Amino acid sequence: MPEKKKPELRRSVTPWGSFAWGYSDVGADIFVGLGLVLGAAAGASNVAFLFAGVVYVCIGLAYTELAAAYPVAGGGQYFVMRGLGDIFGFIAGWAVLLDFTIDITLFAWACVDYLSQLLPVLNTTANPWPHFVVALVLILGLLFLNIIGVRESTAFNGVVSALDIVSETTILTLGFLFAFRPEILIHTMQTSWPSSNDLMLGISLAIVSFVGLESISQAAQETQRPASVIPRTSVALILTILIFALSYSNLALGMQTWHPIPLDAHGHTQALWHWLGNGDNNGKAVALLAQQVPYFGAVAAFYVPVLGAILLLISSNSGVFGSSRIAYAMSSAKLLPSAFQRVHPKFRTPMVSLIAFVGVSVIELFFAALPSLDPAASALYARWFNGESGLGFLADLYAFGAATSYSFVFIALVALRLFDPLSPRKFKMPFNIPVTVRGERAEFPLVAVIGFAGIFAILLFTLKTHPIGRIAGPAWLVAGIIIYLVYRRNKKLPILRSQSHDWRTQQAEILRNAGELELMDEYLANVKASDERRARAAARP
Amino acid sequence: MNAPVHITLTGLVVALAIAFAIGSTIWWMLHPPASFVQKLAAQAETEFERLVGSIMVVFSQDIESGHMMALAAKLARGERSELLAIYVIEVPFTLPPDAEMTAEERTALDALGAAETIAVKNGVNIRTEIVRARVTSQSVLDLAKREKANLIILGSFREGKYTGAPLGRAIETIAANAKCDVLIGVEGKHGTLLVDEFGQAAVPGGNEDRQANV
Numbered sequence: 001m002p003e004k005k006k007p008e009l010r011r012s013v014t015p016w017g018s019f020a021w022g023y024s025d026v027g028a029d030i031f032v033g034l035g036l037v038l039g040a041a042a043g044a045s046n047v048a049f050l051f052a053g054v055v056y057v058c059i060g061l062a063y064t065e066l067a068a069a070y071p072v073a074g075g076g077q078y079f080v081m082r083g084l085g086d087i088f089g090f091i092a093g094w095a096v097l098l099d100f101t102i103d104i105t106l107f108a109w110a111c112v113d114y115l116s117q118l119l120p121v122l123n124t125t126a127n128p129w130p131h132f133v134v135a136l137v138l139i140l141g142l143l144f145l146n147i148i149g150v151r152e153s154t155a156f157n158g159v160v161s162a163l164d165i166v167s168e169t170t171i172l173t174l175g176f177l178f179a180f181r182p183e184i185l186i187h188t189m190q191t192s193w194p195s196s197n198d199l200m201l202g203i204s205l206a207i208v209s210f211v212g213l214e215s216i217s218q219a220a221q222e223t224q225r226p227a228s229v230i231p232r233t234s235v236a237l238i239l240t241i242l243i244f245a246l247s248y249s250n251l252a253l254g255m256q257t258w259h260p261i262p263l264d265a266h267g268h269t270q271a272l273w274h275w276l277g278n279g280d281n282n283g284k285a286v287a288l289l290a291q292q293v294p295y296f297g298a299v300a301a302f303y304v305p306v307l308g309a310i311l312l313l314i315s316s317n318s319g320v321f322g323s324s325r326i327a328y329a330m331s332s333a334k335l336l337p338s339a340f341q342r343v344h345p346k347f348r349t350p351m352v353s354l355i356a357f358v359g360v361s362v363i364e365l366f367f368a369a370l371p372s373l374d375p376a377a378s379a380l381y382a383r384w385f386n387g388e389s390g391l392g393f394l395a396d397l398y399a400f401g402a403a404t405s406y407s408f409v410f411i412a413l414v415a416l417r418l419f420d421p422l423s424p425r426k427f428k429m430p431f432n433i434p435v436t437v438r439g440e441r442a443e444f445p446l447v448a449v450i451g452f453a454g455i456f457a458i459l460l461f462t463l464k465t466h467p468i469g470r471i472a473g474p475a476w477l478v479a480g481i482i483i484y485l486v487y488r489r490n491k492k493l494p495i496l497r498s499q500s501h502d503w504r505t506q507q508a509e510i511l512r513n514a515g516e517l518e519l520m521d522e523y524l525a526n527v528k529a530s531d532e533r534r535a536r537a538a539a540r541p
Numbered sequence: 542m543n544a545p546v547h548i549t550l551t552g553l554v555v556a557l558a559i560a561f562a563i564g565s566t567i568w569w570m571l572h573p574p575a576s577f578v579q580k581l582a583a584q585a586e587t588e589f590e591r592l593v594g595s596i597m598v599v600f601s602q603d604i605e606s607g608h609m610m611a612l613a614a615k616l617a618r619g620e621r622s623e624l625l626a627i628y629v630i631e632v633p634f635t636l637p638p639d640a641e642m643t644a645e646e647r648t649a650l651d652a653l654g655a656a657e658t659i660a661v662k663n664g665v666n667i668r669t670e671i672v673r674a675r676v677t678s679q680s681v682l683d684l685a686k687r688e689k690a691n692l693i694i695l696g697s698f699r700e701g702k703y704t705g706a707p708l709g710r711a712i713e714t715i716a717a718n719a720k721c722d723v724l725i726g727v728e729g730k731h732g733t734l735l736v737d738e739f740g741q742a743a744v745p746g747g748n749e750d751r752q753a754n755v
Contacts, residue, residue, distance in 0.1 A: 165567070176552045176555040176556040176559065177548060178552075179547070179552075180549060181549060182552075225573075228573050229573055232569070233570055243566075247559055250555075
């Protein structure tokens with residue numbers, strides 16, 4: 001009987017599809033991040049974005065190199081597992097899972113904030129219950145759609161991403177053209193420079209605007225010619241998001257407003273950045289900024305909230321299927337129980353993963369909404385957590401998860417460069433030092449060290465300035481490690497060591513399955529040459 | 542009340558820089574370098590376009606091209622090529638060049654009429670021509686040169702069905718001496734050398750026989 005071939009994932013994601021996949025996740029971040037950073041870093045918001053942006057470029061380059069060299073589903077978790085071993089792979093994957101669950105809640109929350117621009121009944125301050133209920137319904141609706149296997153199509157993602165890029169480019173271009181005043185920017189930076197603590201807080205929140213590159217590497221297995229396409233789409237995504245983040249922050253600090261800004265709670269006039277960063281508006285800052293663009297603002301007032309809400313909802317959905325995908329990948333790698341691979345008998349979707357991680361996101365939503373729903377809880381938060389708002393609570397955890405997983409990815413990149421130099425890298429981070437490790441020539445990546453220093457600093461800023469993040473984030477990791485240890489012990493798998501992997505065979509298969517035949521040839525030739533070198537060295541007296 | 546609009550040089554430069562940077566980044570992303578396989582495919586496509594720029598289908602007493610006409614018409618339609626169908630009447634050396642050859646002319650008209658019908662059905666413009674010549678192969682080569690044909694399409698040798706040899710001398714001469722590409726279609730029944738999907742030699746007599754045998 002002929003052997004039945006295992007069906008493989010069809011490679012249908014085009015360059016634009018790959019970009020849109022990442023953009024629908026990262027592109028939504030600025031809709032949330034702008035207001036939060038303006039609220040924290042005030043006149044230094046552009047500096048906060050620049051610092052986080054430099055780190056983000058390093059992260060992006062690291063992901064680009066790794067996703068092109070190892071085009072498999074799993075992303076950061078796989079790179080860390082391969083570079084540093086199972087337990088670190090688990091920790092990185094678990095941190096990414098935290099981010100995905102926050103992704104679901106944070107973007108559903110912000111989606112309602114943007115809708116409230118057109119439907120004031122959804123305003124979180126004035127009507128916290130409708131806001132909470134609608135966010136909850138959106139999350140449960142996404143869970144339901146994902147369980148029955150309905151997902152937005154790549155084409156839909158592509159159209160929304162294209163519309164958003166055109167829209168944001170128009171807002172920024174016309175904003176700078178008609179309303180930017182350099183003297184206002186300088187004045188704001190001079191008069192509203194934050195304290196060191198607030199600047200650190202702003203930087204750690206600014207990284208929120210850059211989280212989601214993971215999505216492109218998650219889709220690597222379905223991308224056409226991933227080793228060639230992913231570097232391009234990743235670099236394009238990095239540049240696009242960086243340009244938007246830096247432009248928005250500078251525009252918000254140096255814009256001559258078109259309409260008068262409402263007075264603050266004490267009846268005083270307030271600057272645009274202050275208005276955008278306050279608790280009422282920080283969840284919909286981009287829509288409010290767009291309204292202030294001369295002429296175009298009248299149109300933007302209607303469509304930007306809708307476009308923003310759609311993009312945020314797509315991003316929230318990417319958290320739903322991203323978490324189930326990564327849980328599935330971790331379960332396949334025996335880092336999580338096999339229950340996370342279980343699929344629904346009828347719909348063929350990973351129901352256990354979906355329910356488990358959407359369940360976590362609902363708990364997060366509850367904790368985020370608690371201070372606005374209950375005055376007693378508000379007092380508790382004010383006493384213990386600096387009175388953080390719902391959005392701040394979610395951003396705390398988001399920044400913690402991202403900084404943790406990215407830190408590990410940088411270390412894994414260095415380890416893979418040194419201990420797996422034979423894998424061809426179609427894209428390499430620049431500025432490398434040639435070294436010899438175990439008789440093989442390798443390159444030590446300087447940019448990874450800079451990136452690690454930057455992201456580790458952001459992790460420290462997060463722990464220092466985010467009262468919830470420094471408790472809930474590590475608690476999440478500890479809970480995960482306990483699950484991991486119990487699971488590995490029950491399955492009689494190595495607990496702290498890694499399982500044995502035949503990386504050479506796997507790598508050749510990965511490249512063959514990716515359709516990167518030239519790279520596969522190069523890899524096999526590298527392996528052969530390395531073996532011959534070793535044999536010659538061993539034969540030498 | 543709306544504030545007055547101030548256009549500053551800095552704002553203008555930044556606005557243009559943003560639009561340019563985003564536009565060029567997206568354009569660059571959408572144009573990744575082609576892989577080896579894609580280059581091969583592009584080259585083949587270019588060659589194919591060149592190949593079918595102008596197509597000449599040849600009929601004669603010895604060349605049976607009826608079954609190739611549909612293919613020629615489809616190629617011509619897909620590539621918007623010019624299509625020329627010629628029928629060569631070979632006048633023996635024993636006769637004067639303008640000798641009356643009623644039966645052959647009648648056959649030629651039928652063949653070219655059928656060719657025209659196929660072309661019209663496929664929505665392709667076609668020119669037809671009856672050529673009198675002493676040697677079929679030389680006249681086809683001359684005509685291909687005159688018409689600057691990119692592709693000559695020929696059927697198989699009319700006697701092939703009896704002798705088992707699908708290519709006659711005229712076809713071989715044309716294939717050997719033409720300055721352009723030549724596509725020779727041999728009817729399925731000659732495909733006895735092919736191996737079918739079950740690893741057995743294909744049965745002579747075309748698909749119907751083959752299916753009957755399966």
